[in-house]
Amino acid sequence: MTRFDAAIDESRRELFADAIRAHEERESAFLTVETETQDEERSPWLQFAEGVVNVDCTDDELDRVKELLNDYPAFRIEELESPEDADGTNVRIAARADPERVAEFVDRLFVAVYERPADYRAWVAAV
Numbered sequence: 001m002t003r004f005d006a007a008i009d010e011s012r013r014e015l016f017a018d019a020i021r022a023h024e025e026r027e028s029a030f031l032t033v034e035t036e037t038q039d040e041e042r043s044p045w046l047q048f049a050e051g052v053v054n055v056d057c058t059d060d061e062l063d064r065v066k067e068l069l070n071d072y073p074a075f076r077i078e079e080l081e082s083p084e085d086a087d088g089t090n091v092r093i094a095a096r097a098d099p100e101r102v103a104e105f106v107d108r109l110f111v112a113v114y115e116r117p118a119d120y121r122a123w124v125a126a127v
Contacts, residue, residue, distance in 0.1 A: 007121040009107060016103035019124040020048060024099075030054075032126040033106065035116055044114035045125075046106065052078060053093040053106065057113070062089050064113040069093070072105055 006015040016033065023031040030049035037043040047054040053075075057065055062080075069075055072095075079092040095102045110116045 005123045013103045017099040020099040
């Protein structure tokens, strides 16, 4: 894997799919994707490992995750965890699909759930 960031939807999806394949080939513990911060707000991220997408969400974002999953029948929420000392919920989504489909889901997640603009930049921070 030679690229680590992208800002165009097709390039981001290719980047995510390549990163998923690299993660699987290397048998690494997890893959981390981060996005740029907008207007001093938190920077959305996700981790992927063993066919599971792991994200942190506010209540509104969780509602949007559930709505997005309607378009992905092979994906389902596996676990929700809301620690008392944290704002929001950690969501584990079983993503039983090929790297391209997972990459498409990841890209849509950043746009639809975290409301990143169409030209948002994403980085593969760990493979």
